Amino acid sequence: MYAQLVETGAKRLKTKEEMSPEERDFQEKVDAETxxxxxxxxxxxxxxxxxxxxxxxxxxxxxxxLPEGNWVTRAPTLKRKLQLMAKxxxxxxxxxxxxSAMETLGADRDEEIEKLHQGKAKYSSIFNYPTLNWAxxxxxxxxxxxxxxxxxxxxxxxxxxxxxxxxxxxxKEESFxxxxxxxxxxxxxxxxxxxQKAMVQDAIxxxxxxxxxxxxxxxxxxxxSQQSMAWxxxxxxxxxxxxxxxxxxxxxxxxxxxxxxxxxxxxxxETGHYDFGEINxxxxxxxxxxxxxxxxxRIKTRKNAIDEGAWVxxxxxxxxxxxxxxxxxx
Amino acid sequence: MSEWxxxxxxxxxxxxxxxxxxxxxxxxxxxxxxxxxRDLYTRRNEGxxxxxxxxxxxxxxxxxxxxxxxxxxxxxVYRHASFYKLPDEVGHM
Numbered sequence: 001m002y003a004q005l006v007e008t009g010a011k012r013l014k015t016k017e018e019m020s021p022e023e024r025d026f027q028e029k030v031d032a033e034t035x036x037x038x039x040x041x042x043x044x045x046x047x048x049x050x051x052x053x054x055x056x057x058x059x060x061x062x063x064x065x066l067p068e069g070n071w072v073t074r075a076p077t078l079k080r081k082l083q084l085m086a087k088x089x090x091x092x093x094x095x096x097x098x099x100s101a102m103e104t105l106g107a108d109r110d111e112e113i114e115k116l117h118q119g120k121a122k123y124s125s126i127f128n129y130p131t132l133n134w135a136x137x138x139x140x141x142x143x144x145x146x147x148x149x150x151x152x153x154x155x156x157x158x159x160x161x162x163x164x165x166x167x168x169x170x171x172k173e174e175s176f177x178x179x180x181x182x183x184x185x186x187x188x189x190x191x192x193x194x195x196q197k198a199m200v201q202d203a204i205x206x207x208x209x210x211x212x213x214x215x216x217x218x219x220x221x222x223x224x225s226q227q228s229m230a231w232x233x234x235x236x237x238x239x240x241x242x243x244x245x246x247x248x249x250x251x252x253x254x255x256x257x258x259x260x261x262x263x264x265x266x267x268x269x270e271t272g273h274y275d276f277g278e279i280n281x282x283x284x285x286x287x288x289x290x291x292x293x294x295x296x297x298r299i300k301t302r303k304n305a306i307d308e309g310a311w312v313x314x315x316x317x318x319x320x321x322x323x324x325x326x327x328x329x330x
Numbered sequence: 331m332s333e334w335x336x337x338x339x340x341x342x343x344x345x346x347x348x349x350x351x352x353x354x355x356x357x358x359x360x361x362x363x364x365x366x367x368r369d370l371y372t373r374r375n376e377g378x379x380x381x382x383x384x385x386x387x388x389x390x391x392x393x394x395x396x397x398x399x400x401x402x403x404x405x406x407v408y409r410h411a412s413f414y415k416l417p418d419e420v421g422h423m
Contacts, residue, residue: 039393086373093370100354103336109356110333166353173374313358317333320359 005122005216005288006056006234008049010227030232035161038104046231050160051105052121053233055112058098059123063116063298065091067131067140076134083180084137090177094170101162117303119290126207126214128292135188135196135203141181143204143211143249149174150245151215159232182252189256204253205261212276213284215242246274336385337363339370341377349381357382 016024022041029036036042065088072088075081099109115121126144131137152174156167185203188196216238219225228234236244250267253260264277286292334356340349352371357363363382372380391399407413416423 037393039390041393089369089373093373096355096370097353103354313333316358316362320362323359323361 006049006053006224006228008224008227008231009045010223012223013226013230027230030159030230033157033159033232035164036159037161045227046233047105049228049231050163050233051102051107051112053228054098054102054105054163055107055115056122056124058095058102058112059116059121060127061091061095061098063123063127063302064144066298066301067127067129067294068137070131071134071137074134075137080137080184087141087177087180090173094166094173097166097169098163101160101166104162113306117299117306119299122288124214125284125287125292126210127298128287128294129207129210130294132206133199133203135185135199136207138181138184138188138200139203139207141177141179142185142252143181143207144214145174145177145181146249147211147214147245149178150241150248154235154241157232157235163233185256185258189258200256201258204258208260208262209279209283210287212242212246212279213287215239215245217281217284243273246276250274334358335363337367337382338385338388339363339367340381340383341367341371342379343377345378349379352376354385355382360384 014023016027019027023043026036026040026042026046029040036046068084068088068091072081072084075084099112102112103109112121116123126147131140149171152167152171156164156171158164158167185200188200192200219238225234225237229237246265250260250265262277264275266275268275287295290296335358336354336356337360338354339352341352342349355363355366355370357366360382364380367380367382371377403409
């Protein structure tokens with residue numbers, strides 16, 4: 001999931017009796033699947049949680065451009081380079097759709113971005129891993145965008161209108177990302193040298209577990225998750241989504257002729273799902289806290305982009321001001 | 331960027347259809363808003379025409395005005411064609 005841990009401020013769910021008339025009215029609308037729009041009354045906790053969730057989601061899209069940006073100048077052919085640039089441009093777009101949805105809740109874009117740069121706002125742990133070879137571009141598209149799709153498809157039905165509409169747009173564009181990633185890997189496995197095939201397996205070995213971590217910790221019992229579910233800003237538990245992802249991904253993995261770095265991964269005839277091994281949660285929390293392989297580098301790159309681009313923004317404002325004055329003088 | 335003005339974006343998806351609200355962009359001026367809207371909302375042939383409108387120039391009805399504004403039309407069933415029953419012999423009208 002792009003937003004892996006979202007604090008709701010809830011210790012437990014309020015009963016209908018404990019709610020104010022406004023809260024009850026709001027909850028009934030949500031229960032009836034009526035979309036909440038920016039001008040509707042909403043509980044402060046709902047508004048704050050959504051700002052947190054949507055901003056985490058937006059930051060993930062934006063930081064997510066960085067591991068791929070490393071490969072634009074190193075793409076093996078012009079075709080691959082164009083595809084990669086189109087994908088990265090989409091991610092910038094997805095970040096912007098989401099920031100604009102977030103702003104409808106009264107949040108300020110610059111303030112939220114500043115929180116990211118100060119390390120106060122989270123983004124998906126997955127983007128703190130390095131992309132070491134070209135096959136990583138394939139594995140990122142296939143596994144990381146694949147995991148994002150599983151999460152985002154259910155979020156299309158989220159209760160907040162602007163968020164839901166942003167998700168619908170994003171999902172339409174996202175399947176291109178996953179397919180182009182899978183195709184990179186397929187081509188390498190079908191036509192590649194032994195060395196290139198080994199690169200594919202190496203990329204999968206490194207990204208498999210971090211991709212599973214994208215869905216976040218076990219949360220069936222957590223009050224945050226229960227609150228988010230009641231508000232319908234989360235529609236399925238982290239474990240349910242992770243299982244969906246594994247079930248649809250393993251056959252694709254086998255088709256590639258590759259393996260997952262998980263000795264416990266096997267089909268369970270009884271449950272009709274794949275069993276899999278336990279995730280290294282210590283690693284997950286370490287990365288989330290800022291101690292992953294690339295956390296510092298990612299934030300530094302983001303800050304540089306803002307700082308070094310300052311003159312462009314200033315020039316744009318100066319130009320707009322000049323044009324305005326000219327128009328007034330004429 | 332918040333120091334820039336916010337513009338709402340409307341896209342006409344094809345000739346003959348209305349412009350429809352798709353989202354918003356920040357920009358230093360209207361020309362830049364148009365360029366940003368093109369890059370952000372029409373990367374895959376989603377439109378043939380774009381409007382950008384400064385968000386602060388839009389006057390919107392508030393949710394608590396819903397009843398005042400829209401309830402009066404609820405009891406005016408005679409404004410709908412289905413209110414008027416015609417004998418079958420008259421046929422389609």
